[in-house]
Amino acid sequence: MxxxxxxxxxxxxxxxxxxxxxxxxGRTRKRTVSTRTPDKRTAEQIxxxxxxxxxxxxxxxxxxxxDRIATEANKPIETHLTDFKNKLVAAGRSRDHIxxxxxxxxxxxxxxxxxxxxxxxxxxxxxxxxxxxDDDMAARTIQARLTSLKSFSSWLVKHDKLxxxxxxxxxxxxxxxxxxxxxxxxxxxxxxxxxxGTAAGDDxxxxxxxxRQLIYRLAVQTGLRSSELRSLGRGHFHLDGKRPxxxxxxxxxxxxxTAHQYVDxxxxxxxxxxxxxxxxxxxxxxxxxxxxxxxxxxxxxxxARVLWLRDADDPDExxxxxxxxxxxxxxxxxxxxxxxxxxxSCGAWLxxxxxxxxxxxxxxxxxxxxxxxxxxxxxxxxxxxxxxxANADLTAVPAIIAxxxxxxxxxxxxxxxTGTEDCxxxxxxxxxxxxxxxxxxxxxRSRKATADNSMASQxxxxxxxxxxxxxxxxKCPGRDSNPHSHNGxxxxxx
Numbered sequence: 001m002x003x004x005x006x007x008x009x010x011x012x013x014x015x016x017x018x019x020x021x022x023x024x025x026g027r028t029r030k031r032t033v034s035t036r037t038p039d040k041r042t043a044e045q046i047x048x049x050x051x052x053x054x055x056x057x058x059x060x061x062x063x064x065x066x067d068r069i070a071t072e073a074n075k076p077i078e079t080h081l082t083d084f085k086n087k088l089v090a091a092g093r094s095r096d097h098i099x100x101x102x103x104x105x106x107x108x109x110x111x112x113x114x115x116x117x118x119x120x121x122x123x124x125x126x127x128x129x130x131x132x133x134d135d136d137m138a139a140r141t142i143q144a145r146l147t148s149l150k151s152f153s154s155w156l157v158k159h160d161k162l163x164x165x166x167x168x169x170x171x172x173x174x175x176x177x178x179x180x181x182x183x184x185x186x187x188x189x190x191x192x193x194x195x196x197g198t199a200a201g202d203d204x205x206x207x208x209x210x211x212r213q214l215i216y217r218l219a220v221q222t223g224l225r226s227s228e229l230r231s232l233g234r235g236h237f238h239l240d241g242k243r244p245x246x247x248x249x250x251x252x253x254x255x256x257x258t259a260h261q262y263v264d265x266x267x268x269x270x271x272x273x274x275x276x277x278x279x280x281x282x283x284x285x286x287x288x289x290x291x292x293x294x295x296x297x298x299x300x301x302x303x304a305r306v307l308w309l310r311d312a313d314d315p316d317e318x319x320x321x322x323x324x325x326x327x328x329x330x331x332x333x334x335x336x337x338x339x340x341x342x343x344x345s346c347g348a349w350l351x352x353x354x355x356x357x358x359x360x361x362x363x364x365x366x367x368x369x370x371x372x373x374x375x376x377x378x379x380x381x382x383x384x385x386x387x388x389x390a391n392a393d394l395t396a397v398p399a400i401i402a403x404x405x406x407x408x409x410x411x412x413x414x415x416x417x418t419g420t421e422d423c424x425x426x427x428x429x430x431x432x433x434x435x436x437x438x439x440x441x442x443x444x445r446s447r448k449a450t451a452d453n454s455m456a457s458q459x460x461x462x463x464x465x466x467x468x469x470x471x472x473x474x475k476c477p478g479r480d481s482n483p484h485s486h487n488g489x490x491x492x493x494x
Contacts, residue, residue: 002051004035004043015043021054065160072161073118077109080117084155092251104148117156120166125149129173139178146172184335185348186220190304190327197304197327204296205288212300214267214274215285218246219342220349222261223364226293226339228252232284234275244268259365294338298329301337347372351379 002019018032035043088098112124132142156162231252248259305327312318329337347364361372
């Protein structure tokens with residue numbers, strides 16, 4: 001028997017609808033669902049609609065796939081998040097990435113008061129993004145949240161849990177338009193002081209100075225990220241060959257591809273000596289947690305600045321150095337230095353040394369050359385100036401035409417090279433242009449006359465008896481024998 005009822009006596013509690021539906025196989029099933037309304041009349045109308053839909057399905061008047069999608073779309077969000085999490089785990093995503101993605105989706109669901117995917121709308125997503133921007137959240141942070149949301153909706157559509165993507169029209173903000181933190185590179189002149197400051201420092205959260213020096217050198221030479229360095233063990237280093245390299249497993253890289261990063265022989269020898277004291281399964285370096293990597297680098301940078309200030313020869317020099325931002329975490333442009341800046345310094349130093357952009361892209365493992373050029377293109381010093389200078393020899397116009405022999409044509413006032421020793425020293429640009437124009441017009445008339453003569457000759461041969469084409473030199477002595485010359489004429493014998 002179909003009816004509506006309440007499970008709670010609390011004011012505002014929703015009504016539940018219960019009814020019995022007949023399945024296609026002839027069996028019956030009792031269904032009970034919440035109407036989500038405290039109004040009894042509305043709940044009864046919902047019950048009537050549910051019974052009607054059940055009857056339509058029983059008689060096969062509804063597309064089974066559409067009915068399945070509608071059922072999935074009305075399931076709770078948490079039910080789908082469990083399946084979506086399993087998909088991310090199967091794809092090899094990191095735990096941090098999975099937790100962050102699910103957190104973003106739950107944040108939107110709480111904001112929009114959505115209980116199921118059917119409640120998702122583009123307007124609510126745009127409203128959520130606008131609120132995040134009003135809360136002074138960076139464009140990159142908003143972009144990350146919308147990316148998580150759009151990936152979830154796309155997965156719902158691909159797995160037949162939604163009939164369409166509700167967030168397909170939602171646009172993500174451009175992070176470059178509102179970048180809150182600009183990362184600076186480590187200057188080459190700062191490098192030796194950083195090494196000295198690191199050697200003079202103490203252990204940082206269990207990481208000794210010698211380990212930190214090797215970490216910094218390896219990060220600058222290979223561009224490895226903090227998480228990639230943390231994943232390295234003794235077996236990841238191949239240092240015995242002519243081209244020593246470090247191998248990073250695909251599960252530890254950002255693009256999920258195995259990386260082979262080469263190192264110079266000097267660093268390879270130092271790494272081999274360091275790893276000889278490690279067990280095969282031990283980590284290569286005693287690194288602190290990811291949240292203290294930047295603090296570790298800045299502490300060594302601070303020690304380096306102290307040494308640099310002490311190296312001043314006189315008080316005036318010391319005063320000038322104290323006013324300088326050399327070896328400070330932030331430079332004049334407001335760019336900051338963190339551990340990822342070592343990777344940035346790797347690409348920047350390659351660009352400053354004139355290394356080709358494709359090589360830099362390979363070392364930095366960028367997905368496209370556009371990313372490489374946008375990041376390091378401005379550091380390729382003098383590239384534009386060198387390109388212009390290289391074309392200077394091709395585009396230069398001499399002030400004097402160094403003609404070996406030029407004579408004047410008395411009839412037409414032209415200049416032509418003849419091989420004699422007479423030389424006209426200068427031809428103005430205006431005269432040269434006029435000469436070229438006259439020659440083009442003369443050649444045009446000559447070609448037109450030749451074409452007219454050819455057509456007339458062909459027509460005459462068709463109407464008359466065959467005639468012999470005589471040589472111009474035989475018919476008209478002294479004239480050019482070439483019938484296509486401007487001095488010659490094609491003569492037909494009778």
